[in-house]
Amino acid sequence: MASQVRTEVVEQTTTFTLRELCEQSGVHAEYVIKLVSYGVIEPVEEPAAPEWTFDLESLARLRKAQRLQRDLKLNVPGLAVSLELLDDVQQLRREVERLKQQVRQLTGR
Amino acid sequence: MDFKDYYAVLGVSEDAPVDEIKKAYRKLARKFHPDVSKEKDAEIKFKDVGEAYEVLKDPDKRAEYDQMRKYGARGDGSFEPPPGWQSRSPFGGGGYTEADAAQFSDFFESMFGGGRRQQGAGPGGFGFGRGAAMRGEDVHARLALFLEEAVKGCEKQVSFNVTEADERGRLVPRRKTLKVKIPPGMREGQHIRLKGQGSPGVGGGAAGDLFIEVELAPHPLFTVEGENILLTLPVAPWEAALGAKVPVPTVDSKVNLTIPKGATTGQRLRLKGKGMPNKAGKSAGDQIVVLQVTLPKQHSEKAESLYRQLADEEQSFDPRSKMKT
Numbered sequence: 001m002a003s004q005v006r007t008e009v010v011e012q013t014t015t016f017t018l019r020e021l022c023e024q025s026g027v028h029a030e031y032v033i034k035l036v037s038y039g040v041i042e043p044v045e046e047p048a049a050p051e052w053t054f055d056l057e058s059l060a061r062l063r064k065a066q067r068l069q070r071d072l073k074l075n076v077p078g079l080a081v082s083l084e085l086l087d088d089v090q091q092l093r094r095e096v097e098r099l100k101q102q103v104r105q106l107t108g109r
Numbered sequence: 110m111d112f113k114d115y116y117a118v119l120g121v122s123e124d125a126p127v128d129e130i131k132k133a134y135r136k137l138a139r140k141f142h143p144d145v146s147k148e149k150d151a152e153i154k155f156k157d158v159g160e161a162y163e164v165l166k167d168p169d170k171r172a173e174y175d176q177m178r179k180y181g182a183r184g185d186g187s188f189e190p191p192p193g194w195q196s197r198s199p200f201g202g203g204g205y206t207e208a209d210a211a212q213f214s215d216f217f218e219s220m221f222g223g224g225r226r227q228q229g230a231g232p233g234g235f236g237f238g239r240g241a242a243m244r245g246e247d248v249h250a251r252l253a254l255f256l257e258e259a260v261k262g263c264e265k266q267v268s269f270n271v272t273e274a275d276e277r278g279r280l281v282p283r284r285k286t287l288k289v290k291i292p293p294g295m296r297e298g299q300h301i302r303l304k305g306q307g308s309p310g311v312g313g314g315a316a317g318d319l320f321i322e323v324e325l326a327p328h329p330l331f332t333v334e335g336e337n338i339l340l341t342l343p344v345a346p347w348e349a350a351l352g353a354k355v356p357v358p359t360v361d362s363k364v365n366l367t368i369p370k371g372a373t374t375g376q377r378l379r380l381k382g383k384g385m386p387n388k389a390g391k392s393a394g395d396q397i398v399v400l401q402v403t404l405p406k407q408h409s410e411k412a413e414s415l416y417r418q419l420a421d422e423e424q425s426f427d428p429r430s431k432m433k434t
Contacts, residue, residue: 014302024318026244060300060320063247064144071142071155086145093147094297098332098339105330105341106401 115161134162245308245317262293294386336394
């Protein structure tokens with residue numbers, strides 16, 4: 001089977017307009033605007049809302065926000081706090097891993 | 110088919126009131142949410158918890174389940190519904206589970222069967238109208254890369270579940286495998302998107318996309334710090350004191366690095382452009398070499414006498430000068 005698998009090439013730099021972002025994730029523009037105003041996602045540049053563009057990380061984050069809201073019934077401020085804390089935890093986890101590894105190397109174990 | 114003990118899944122007793130079930134569900138949903146939990150099978154546990162709640166929160170379904178639980182309690186944990194069994198409470202209630210109904214277990218299907226969403230006749234949730242075209246679901250997958258693969262780019266096989274309609278129009282999960290060309294310079298936590306590789310659309314709707322989140326496997330030598338790659342390099346005391354040229358591994362080859370005279374532990378030397386590339390494959394970060402002065406485990410008699418000479422010579426050096434009161 002594996003030999004029949006076609007290789008998919010990843011699109012490199014994708015950006016989305018506000019409209020595309022909404023269509024892509026099935027939400028209203030108001031919802032995106034609210035998420036932006038709470039700093040949950042950020043447009044690449046910040047002209048007026050109709051000209052916003054978003055990168056792939058914003059889209060992925062929007063999807064994550066949608067899953068969390070759907071599954072855990074969060075409101076937007078709660079969502080903003082959760083996502084920030086999740087980011088912090090992840091960053092700390094990486095930092096701990098990195099430091100642990102450096103300690104291992106320094107102590108030769 | 111295995112019998113599913115929904116009470117055990119939620120960790121409640123058989124006679125737990127609905128409030129308690131709800132509370133247990135909420136707590137476990139937070140704990141095992143795949144976007145929150147780092148546990149390995151969080152996704153499976155989260156689905157189990159959702160499925161258990163879907164049944165136990167509804168008095169009718171719960172009564173049917175309790176009946177079945179008595180009937181189906183065979184010693185070996187296997188389960189078959191009685192012949193002619195048909196649920197009086199077709200699945201289709203509200204709640205988050207709607208979106209994931211196709212992911213429920215065969216056990217659930219056998220009890221509340223016909224419950225899986227059907228094309229154009231599903232619960233009237235968001236965007237799921239009568240036979241209307243609907244975009245397929247986006248699918249999220251994770252992919253672990255070795256540092257070498259992330260730096261140079263690579264081709265990887267990725268497997269994931271999509272949801273698609275079977276011949277009867279029911280939405281069922283299907284395993285899908287793709288080969289994906291990963292561009293160079295992917296960082297931990299970054300996403301790539303494959304357009305149209307998610308779940309197929311319904312009623313002529315477009316297919317969803319596949320999102321792959323990249324993870325980096327730990328490397329025995331290198332660590333990644335932003336766009337830089339760190340390497341701890343052991344050096345001998347005399348290399349540090351006198352300076353030296355030593356071979357140093359980089360992610361894709363090696364280079365000769367000049368250790369400056371009088372180097373110390375913790376000193377950072379920079380190899381320009383040997384860090385993580387950016388998305389266009391051009392160099393963005395550097396490799397940072399952190400020096401670590403390392404001593405032999407044992408010294409020969411000759412070396413010891415040389416150390417004594419050194420001690421005489423360097424009497425003014427006090428390594429503990431900062432500890433004085």
